[in-house]
Amino acid sequence: MKVKIFDESHEKDLEQAINAFLETIVADIIDIKYNVAISTCGEEQLYCFSAMIIYS
Numbered sequence: 001m002k003v004k005i006f007d008e009s010h011e012k013d014l015e016q017a018i019n020a021f022l023e024t025i026v027a028d029i030i031d032i033k034y035n036v037a038i039s040t041c042g043e044e045q046l047y048c049f050s051a052m053i054i055y056s
Helices: 011-024
Strands: 002-008 029-042 044-053
Touching: 002 011, 011 029, 011 044
Parallel strands: none
Antiparallel strands: 002 044, 029 044
Protein backbone atom coordinates (compact mmCIF):
# COMPACT_ATOMS: atom_id res chain seq x y z
CA MET A 1 0.00 0.00 0.00
CA LYS A 2 1.24 3.50 -0.84
CA VAL A 3 0.03 7.06 -0.29
CA LYS A 4 0.37 10.29 -2.23
CA ILE A 5 -0.44 13.64 -0.60
CA PHE A 6 -1.41 16.80 -2.46
CA ASP A 7 -1.66 20.33 -1.06
CA GLU A 8 -2.79 23.29 -3.15
CA SER A 9 -4.15 26.77 -2.50
CA HIS A 10 -6.85 26.53 -5.19
CA GLU A 11 -9.29 23.69 -5.81
CA LYS A 12 -8.64 23.66 -9.58
CA ASP A 13 -4.89 23.26 -8.95
CA LEU A 14 -5.63 20.29 -6.69
CA GLU A 15 -7.88 18.78 -9.33
CA GLN A 16 -5.20 19.13 -12.01
CA ALA A 17 -2.47 17.69 -9.77
CA ILE A 18 -4.58 14.66 -8.86
CA ASN A 19 -5.63 14.02 -12.46
CA ALA A 20 -2.02 14.26 -13.64
CA PHE A 21 -0.92 11.80 -10.95
CA LEU A 22 -3.72 9.35 -11.75
CA GLU A 23 -2.68 9.33 -15.41
CA THR A 24 0.84 8.19 -14.45
CA ILE A 25 0.06 5.24 -12.18
CA VAL A 26 -1.13 1.74 -12.90
CA ALA A 27 -2.58 0.80 -9.54
CA ASP A 28 -5.77 0.15 -7.66
CA ILE A 29 -7.11 3.22 -5.87
CA ILE A 30 -8.17 2.20 -2.39
CA ASP A 31 -9.40 5.55 -1.10
CA ILE A 32 -9.15 9.30 -1.59
CA LYS A 33 -9.38 11.58 1.45
CA TYR A 34 -10.19 15.25 0.79
CA ASN A 35 -9.90 18.22 3.14
CA VAL A 36 -10.34 21.99 3.04
CA ALA A 37 -8.83 24.29 5.67
CA ILE A 38 -9.60 28.01 5.93
CA SER A 39 -7.55 30.53 7.86
CA THR A 40 -7.35 34.30 8.05
CA CYS A 41 -4.31 36.52 7.91
CA GLY A 42 -5.38 40.07 8.63
CA GLU A 43 -8.33 40.60 6.34
CA GLU A 44 -7.23 37.96 3.83
CA GLN A 45 -8.72 34.46 3.81
CA LEU A 46 -6.32 31.63 3.07
CA TYR A 47 -7.53 28.31 1.74
CA CYS A 48 -5.72 25.00 1.74
CA PHE A 49 -7.14 22.20 -0.40
CA SER A 50 -5.54 18.84 0.24
CA ALA A 51 -6.05 15.22 -0.66
CA MET A 52 -4.46 11.91 0.17
CA ILE A 53 -4.68 9.05 -2.29
CA ILE A 54 -4.22 5.56 -0.90
CA TYR A 55 -3.35 3.04 -3.59
CA SER A 56 -1.71 -0.32 -4.13
